[in-house]
Amino acid sequence: MRRAIAESEAAQGFTTPNPPVGAVVLDADGEIAGVGRTQPPGGPHAEVMALRAAGERARGGTAVVTLEPCDHTGRTGPCTQALLSAGIADVHFAVADPNPDAAGGAQTLRAAGVDVHPGVLESEARSGPLKYWLFRQKTGRPFVTAKIAATADGRIAAPDGSSQWITGPQAREHAHEVRGRLDAIVVGTGTVLVDDPSLTARRPDGRLLDHQPTRVVLGLREVPAAARVRDGSAPFVHVASRDPRAVVDALPDALHVLVEGGPEVIGAFLAAGLVDEIHAYLAPTILGAGRAAVSDESVATLAQAHRFRRSGLLELGEDILLILEPRRSV
Numbered sequence: 001m002r003r004a005i006a007e008s009e010a011a012q013g014f015t016t017p018n019p020p021v022g023a024v025v026l027d028a029d030g031e032i033a034g035v036g037r038t039q040p041p042g043g044p045h046a047e048v049m050a051l052r053a054a055g056e057r058a059r060g061g062t063a064v065v066t067l068e069p070c071d072h073t074g075r076t077g078p079c080t081q082a083l084l085s086a087g088i089a090d091v092h093f094a095v096a097d098p099n100p101d102a103a104g105g106a107q108t109l110r111a112a113g114v115d116v117h118p119g120v121l122e123s124e125a126r127s128g129p130l131k132y133w134l135f136r137q138k139t140g141r142p143f144v145t146a147k148i149a150a151t152a153d154g155r156i157a158a159p160d161g162s163s164q165w166i167t168g169p170q171a172r173e174h175a176h177e178v179r180g181r182l183d184a185i186v187v188g189t190g191t192v193l194v195d196d197p198s199l200t201a202r203r204p205d206g207r208l209l210d211h212q213p214t215r216v217v218l219g220l221r222e223v224p225a226a227a228r229v230r231d232g233s234a235p236f237v238h239v240a241s242r243d244p245r246a247v248v249d250a251l252p253d254a255l256h257v258l259v260e261g262g263p264e265v266i267g268a269f270l271a272a273g274l275v276d277e278i279h280a281y282l283a284p285t286i287l288g289a290g291r292a293a294v295s296d297e298s299v300a301t302l303a304q305a306h307r308f309r310r311s312g313l314l315e316l317g318e319d320i321l322l323i324l325e326p327r328r329s330v
Contacts, residue, residue, distance in 0.1 A: 189219030267296030
């Protein structure tokens with residue numbers, strides 16, 4: 001199952017609005033015969049890819065899948081029938097499918113005589129690449145991560161406006177890896193007009209990663225035709241509003257959205273209760289003055305503070321990444 005979860009990581013961003021699923025097929029002797037992951041919409045699901053890789057070795061074997069095999073016909077046929085046609089004898093999956101249109105795979109397989117084992121490493125699978133799709137299934141909106149790259153005293157720019165670079169190369173490389181798995185990245189019109197960012201996901205040598213998030217600009221000001229966010233290297237959406245909910249409405253299929261700024265945009269998402277995670281990249285630097293990372297005028301007293309708990313910590317060269325989750329239930 002951990003091999004299947006690892007395989008599903010490479011599907012993140014590519015499968016939206018479908019879930020990024022990983023599958024492993026073992027032959028009758030318990031040896032790995034095929035591994036697969038869900039392809040972009042309209043392409044084969046993870047089980048079919050793993051069965052193709054396994055070929056005849058799948059007959060009498062076992063399928064291990066991160067999500068319950070689907071039991072419906074959409075742009076592709078049901079994975080349950082693919083497993084039955086291949087002669088799979090056992091199916092182990094981590095998470096039951098919460099989508100009523102696709103659920104029921106376990107029941108269909110059992111009725112056909114297949115041994116079915118649900119809940120294998122369910123917690124690990126739920127916190128892995130499936131996390132964002134499961135969140136959307138539960139809430140009806142994308143999972144929102146707010147990104148902050150700041151000094152230890154929470155500054156994103158010096159008083160003269162200089163900001164490149166506060167964090168080091170390892171932190172920036174990690175941030176681009178995250179971008180390469182996203183559905184959309186959000187900034188305000190102020191950031192576009194002042195910094196003219198490209199908002200692409202890039203390798204350290206500057207080459208574009210295979211997947212690019214949709215670039216979303218929030219705000220009432222016009223986005224210049226020559227702005228780099230409109231250069232055609234990735235999709236572009238201008239949401240002519242100051243309401244973060246308008247971004248959610250403009251991305252009806254997105255699973256994971258990253259809000260990069262500026263401070264007012266992050267503050268607006270926080271005030272609207274639309275931040276589900278914070279990635280805070282902190283450099284061992286003190287400015288003592290300059291622009292703060294977040295601006296939220298809805299907070300007037302400590303009792304109104306947005307409270308988070310630390311869910312992860314990663315050292316990136318001299319910098320650290322704090323991963324924070326809200327102290328609230330979804």
